[in-house]
Amino acid sequence: MHALKTYETPVLAEWTDYNGHLRDAFYLLIxxxxxxxxMDHLGLDEAHRAATHDSLFTLEIHLNYLHEVKQGEAVEVRTQLIAHDRKRLHVFHSLHRAGEDLALAASEQMLLHVNLEGGARSAPxxxxxxxRVLALAEAHRSLPRPDYVGRTIGLPG
Structure with a gap:
């Protein structure tokens, strides 16, 4: 099994800086x-959200910029479910040039399942x-743990 390809796009001119490189904020947009x-893959699509008022909120993101990405390049995101519990997903996104293995950026995220009816509350x-969460977890169980999971920011000392 491989990580799930979740998104692909060309790097648009309006996403780039004066050097023709993808701006920091647009990595997060991608x-x-x-x-x-x-969310769509897991069944939390627009119709499901409208019917149940369920959604995902992002609790935390760690973003690593690994290699430059230039205007016009075709890129894709591959997503791996690292872990889950009754209400949360621990996911890892990696950004790649389309069809290539080298990761250009990495994003570790913690997502919380919520119900928005009567105020946002966590929900199983x-x-x-x-x-679908259980099926994806099973499919990704044998994938290696990505290098950029569980890192912290700090200076050696």
Missing amino acids: FSYATDAL FEGVVLE
Whole structure:
């Protein structure tokens, strides 16, 4: 099994800086679109959100910029489910040039399943969404743990 390809796009001119490189903020935009696609894959699509008021909130993100990305390049995001519990997903997104293995950026994320009815409250995964979370976890169980998971920021000392 491989990580799930969740998003692909060309790097648009309006996303780049004066050097023709992808701006910092747009790496996160691309990873955000990948999270949206993951939600769709898990059954948390627009119709499900409208019917149940369930969604995912991002609790934490770690973003590593590994290699420069230039205007016009075709890139794709691959997503791996690292772990989950009743209400949370620990996911890893990696950004690649389309069809290439080298990771250009990495984003580790913690996502919380919420119900928005009557105020946002954490809620356990249920029904088809739970089934798909469990299926993805099983499919990704044998994948190696990515190098950029569990890192902290700090100076050696």
